[in-house]
Amino acid sequence: MIKVADLAWVRFTAPDLDEMERFLLEFGMVRAERTDEALYMRGSDPDAWIHETRLGEPGFAGLAFDVDSESDLEAATQIDGASAIELVTEPGGGRRVRMTDPDGVPVELVHGRAPAESIPMQSTLPLNVQGATPRVGARQVVPKGPAQVKRLGHVVVVSGDFATTSAWYEANLGFLRSDEMVLGDPDNVVLVFFRCDRGSRPADHHTFLCVGVGEPGFEHAAFEVHDIDAVMAGHDHLKGAGRDHLMGIGRHFLGGQVFDYWKDPWGHTVEHFTDGDLFDDSHKPERHEPQVVLGTHWGSAARES
Numbered sequence: 001m002i003k004v005a006d007l008a009w010v011r012f013t014a015p016d017l018d019e020m021e022r023f024l025l026e027f028g029m030v031r032a033e034r035t036d037e038a039l040y041m042r043g044s045d046p047d048a049w050i051h052e053t054r055l056g057e058p059g060f061a062g063l064a065f066d067v068d069s070e071s072d073l074e075a076a077t078q079i080d081g082a083s084a085i086e087l088v089t090e091p092g093g094g095r096r097v098r099m100t101d102p103d104g105v106p107v108e109l110v111h112g113r114a115p116a117e118s119i120p121m122q123s124t125l126p127l128n129v130q131g132a133t134p135r136v137g138a139r140q141v142v143p144k145g146p147a148q149v150k151r152l153g154h155v156v157v158v159s160g161d162f163a164t165t166s167a168w169y170e171a172n173l174g175f176l177r178s179d180e181m182v183l184g185d186p187d188n189v190v191l192v193f194f195r196c197d198r199g200s201r202p203a204d205h206h207t208f209l210c211v212g213v214g215e216p217g218f219e220h221a222a223f224e225v226h227d228i229d230a231v232m233a234g235h236d237h238l239k240g241a242g243r244d245h246l247m248g249i250g251r252h253f254l255g256g257q258v259f260d261y262w263k264d265p266w267g268h269t270v271e272h273f274t275d276g277d278l279f280d281d282s283h284k285p286e287r288h289e290p291q292v293v294l295g296t297h298w299g300s301a302a303r304e305s
């Protein structure tokens with residue numbers, strides 16, 4: 001069975017690449033490549049790119065996952081409706097298999113991308129927290145400007161056929177369930193937090209979230225930043241740039257991340273997060289009521305628009 005290792009990228013379409021690039025720079029990404037038709041943006045981790053915008057009507061255009069081996073790619077060609085193995089001609093190259101999920105969302109599985117050089121993370125000095133005092137004799141300095149994005153962390157999609165779609169991801173991509181949401185009846189699961197099965201290596205609490213309530217389609221994509229100061233300073237930067245804030249700052253109950261949600265210029269939701277929970281393959285899923293799933297330890301969970 002294929003077990004995807006992580007998210008690779010997300011694809012969008014939009015009618016103005018200049019405007020998307022301005023927003024994503026303010027959001028904390030860096031340009032990887034720009035052509036007449038497409039904009040590729042990256043974070044500071046070595047992934048060659050994590051966000052593509054292609055010229056077109058605004059919309060979500062799909063997501064990709066990394067797999068650990070060429071044999072996983074070969075196995076992926078056996079999934080119903082999958083393509084043959086193809087070369088990726090975009091930054092970093094690699095090989096891929098294309099397919100669509102039961103809702104028609106384009107999904108790619110990718111292997112063999114060439115790593116880009118990491119970009120050094122700007123950081124605060126060590127924090128005097130939890131009883132430790134590593135910072136003595138120095139004033140704290142928080143870097144001003146965008147929250148430097150490290151990597152793509154998770155994607156959330158609302159399915160028009162939740163049972164079929166969640167089963168498709170579980171069966172074909174080898175996801176484990178981290179947590180589930182039930183509605184009304186304790187057996188009526190309508191939302192699943194999926195994480196990658198990396199065996200004893202820890203994985204994010206959720207890499208893909210499949211939702212069975214709401215308007216079908218893309219819900220949000222989340223990008224990890226360095227620390228809580230980066231979330232806070234990045235919030236000030238986006239606010240100062242007049243960008244459209246949606247929700248936060250807060251800390252989720254499920255997943256544990258400190259979060260801050262924004263809208264891109266065409267209304268796609270993108271999230272900054274940091275300090276999320278990590279689990280290996282021993283964690284067993286639990287079922288929760290909506291107030292737990294939507295709840296926070298602190299901070300706002302209410303949407304501002």
Ligand SMILES: [Fe+2]
Nearest residue numbers: 154220222271
């Ligand atoms: Fe999220």
